[in-house]
Amino acid sequence: MKRTIKYYRIIWLRHDLPAGLSVFLVALPLCLGIALASGAPLYAGLLSGIVGGLVVSLMSGSQLAVSGPAAGLTTLVAASIISLGDYKIFLLTVIIAGLFQLLLGLLKLGVIANYFPSSVIKGMLAAIGMILIFKQIPLALGYDQPDFWSGGFIHLFSVKNPVANFKNFNQHITSGTVLISVLSLIILIILQLPGAKKMKIIPAPLIVVVFGVLASLLFAGISLRISLKQTQLVNIPLNIFANISFPDFSKLFSNSEIWKDGIIIGLLATLETLLCIEAVDKLDRRNRITPVNREIIAQGFGNMVCGFLGAIPMTAVVVRGAANVDAGARTKLAAFTHGLFLLLAVLLVPFLLNKIPYASLAAILLVTGYNLTKPKLFRNMWSLGWKQFIPFMITIIVILTTDLLIGVSIGLLISVYFIVRNNFKAEYKILRTVHNGIETQYIKLNSNVTFLNKVKLREALDEIPEYSVLTIDGSECNFIDYDILEIISEFGNKAHDRHIELHLKGIEKVDVSAVH
Secondary structure (H helix, E strand, O other): OHHHHHHHHHHHHHHHHHHHHHHHHHHHHHHHHHHHHHOOOHHHHHHHHHHHHHHHHHHOOOOOOOEEOOHHHHHHHHHHHHHHOOHHHHHHHHHHHHHHHHHHHHOOOHHHHHHOOHHHHHHHHHHHHHHHHHHHHHHHHOOOOOOHHHHHHHHHHOOOOHHHHHHHHHHOOOHHHHHHHHHHHHHHHHHHOHHHHHHHHOOHHHHHHHHHHHHHHHHHHHOOOOOOOHHHEOOOOOOHHHOOOOOOHHHOOOOHHHHHHHHHHHHHHHHHHHHHHHHHHHHOOOOOOOOHHHHHHHHHHHHHHHHHHOOOOOEEOHHHHHHHHHOOOOOOHHHHHHHHHHHHHHHHOHHHHOOOEHHHHHHHHHHHHHHHOOHHHHHHHHHOOHHHHHHHHHHHHHHHHOOHHHHHHHHHHHHHHHHHHHHOOOOEEEEEEEEOOEEEEEEEEOOEEOHHHHHHHHHHHHOOOOOEEEEEEOOOOOEEOHHHHHHHHHHHHHHOOOOOEEEEEOOOOOOOOOOO
16 A cells, blocks of 8 residues: 555656646647636636646546646637526536536437537537637737727728728727737747747747736836737636535526536537547557546536636646646646646636736637637648538538537437438349340349338339339348338239239238328
8 A cells, every 4th residue: 555655656746746837838728718618707617727727627537637627618618608698507507517417428329529520529619719810800900999809890891981990990999919819829829830839848838928917017117009008918806716606596486598508518518528538548658548427427517616606617627638648647637736736726826827927828729719710620621522511511600600508419410311311222133124025123132221211112113114114123122111012012902903914023012092
């Protein structure tokens, strides 16, 4: 026992402690940025990261995955908060989402992700990336009005007084914010280049946040014209625990939207977690495989805790998991350590967090959004053919014009249509010959013939000419649907009247006298 404790202490000191610190530095700006993009209090993102580190890591079967607030949920969370009108009511949806995940895990339904086509999932993530970009542009410009897209940006292109429109627009943006955003984006782009691997010792988001803080302080000392307003800086309460919102359980059954949003968030969080777990397992040099049902149970419990504590929902996150692997993590203690560092930062140095400009977080999320919807992704989906590209594009368009659930549902239906069309296209073959002046038709049924082939088969039988011989061969079929047997039996009853000689092989006629 002592040797085991000593072994894990050495592993933690040598590998998991530095890895946890590295992931903390990646997670800190992302927790703030995702809370910002979700329209939730900033502390809610930090609390979600803390729960992901301190609670989920211990329950999870994954040694390397790291959980926290996810970019993939921002659209859904923001829409839910707005529609419900009260953050305390929204927290009920987080608890319901966690409970839904818990049930999925207990019922061993972790395989659910395998039933969502890749094209629909990629389309969903690409649409989320686009929405993320659209939301961050006003923050990156320092725009201080609530109607950037409808009353600000669109108004620029009004035919009347375009010069005056641009002057008015310029009054609502801050040059210092624009400068920080542009330079932050340049830093992030440079650090993503192949030649910048040596600089990856320090996480790129941390470099951008530190740069933003220093630039903001410099601008404040140089000129009031380019200095940032207080509203353009992060604002976390100095005593975070005195300002936490808790769920309003009196409203639990007051609105069906609470339950609907909870189940949708739970389903999407489960999908994102399972996709992340699959990706992180592939990165594990020790080839450890995460038990997916246990992971969903851990995530469900974690999201229930998030709802009770006033945090936004979370998932396992690829960016943090990959950062954990790159930093040399060995066990789940690295994820736990990252949560511990987040907690200490909130407790001990909230005044430092309040120096971070929103522009820095916006730049990080702009790059995150771009990575979800790269032009390379569209080219790749196009190269896979229409059956992949059409569901992918329809999912994106419908999500952007309606909402996430409708987009994914319609994308799923389109994918199912292509699957059905491809798999059940022609489950029979027709051979036509003429023997002694009599036309002979031979229909060979393939392995599986289902009700999906009804229309085509009925059309083929209707085209059989009078005074001919027809053989329908089902001797090699594994399965013939009752609907198909019914059509063949109906045709057999009418064949005599049409002077068609019918022979059936391996097919039993059924009683159709009761068919109306």
